[in-house]
Structure formats: structure tokens, C-alpha cells
Amino acid sequence: EMQLLESGGGLVQSGGSLRLSCAVSGFSLSDYAMSWVRQSPGKGLIWVSSIGGGYGTHYSESVKGRFTVSRDHSENMVYLQMSSLRAEDTAIYYCVKDETPYNGIWDAFDIWGRGTKVIVSS
């Protein structure tokens, strides 16, 4: 069974840093692009960052320059290093997997972790 398990969330002061981790199981991480999606309390879904199988990375404008996504195939892990955190970064962060092996299309998300909550206090 394909699973994603996030960890690393918590309460942090504005300007601080956190590293989120996503443990991958049940599939070959190297075959798939992975992304992070966040959801602020009571709000909708917002794409944050993606990393391809070839390690190409992409970021939304709101986090570019502050967040860094990475992956470790040997450890079956995906990471999101977050720095210069702001109150508006408060959200549940979901690690998500593309539906199909990467083929040039960044696909729909078929597997979601349960999320890890980040609270940034001002």
C-alpha cells in the first residue's frame, strides 16, 4: 500500500524555521514527482512546492526564496525546509504524490499524507 507520513510540524515564532519530513512507502520514490500542498484553517488548498524525479524544483511565488524542497531516494524521504516563516504560512502541510510516473506531465495527486500542522505565531 502506498503511503505518505508527514512529520516536523509545530509552533514556531515569526521569522523562525522548520523542516517538514515526508516518509514514503509502498512505491519507488525515484519514479514520481512529489509536491507539498497546504491548507490554512478553514480555507482551500494551495500548492506550495514540487520536486521532480530528476530533482528539478518549483515553488509558488509566496514561498520562493524561503522554502526549499528536497528528496532522498535512499531514505525514501521528501523534505520541505521552511525559513523566514510568516503568520500566513500557518496551515496543514500535505505531502502528495503524482498519480503516474513522471513523463513530462505534472500530474494529479493520487496519494496524500494526513498532513502536519504548522503554526507561526507573530
Next chain:
Amino acid sequence: EIVLTQSPGTLSLSPGEKATLSCRASQSVSSNYLAWYQQKPGQPPRLLISGASIRATGIPDRFSGSGSETDFTLTIRRLEPEDFAVYYCQQYGISPLMFTFGQGTKLEIK
């Protein structure tokens, strides 16, 4: 950037009725790269439909997706109690910068 607008914001129906949810794009969605997700309280979203009309693994056939270019529809025929949730549409494609979600439609029990 393509903006996805979902309507209605809230839809109140009874079990057994048919639900029709709309997702309108500000520009044409290439190759029908349009997905639908269901989210229940306290749970992560679940993929229902990709490619505008292809049901994901394990999704009941009462869920169907249709549409093209700028107008897409999620139809749920004969609503079951477990179908009452929030539904999001999402665009995807040749760049992750295309990953945008609609604002969601809440399907509630009448």
C-alpha cells in the same frame, strides 16, 4: 495563471438526489488536465477524477466527470450519506506552476 471558479459555493441536497458541481476556468485547460477531489472534515483530500473524466482507483461509478476547455462538471448520482463533503477541482499539466485549485464546493445534507 488560470483561475478556477467553482459553483455553487454550497449545495444542499438530500441522500438519493443527484449533485451537479461546476468548475469554470479563466482560460482553456490544456488536454483536459483537470482533477476533482473530495475532502471530509479532519481528512486529507481524496482524488476522485483525473483527466476530466477518468475515475481514480476505487472510486464508485456514481461519481462522473465531464467537460472540456473551460467548463467542467462533477456529477454524483444518487447521493450517499458519505458523499457530503467539500469538493475541489484542480488544474495540472506541463509545469507545476499550473497547479491551481478551485475554492471548493461544500455539499451539505438538506
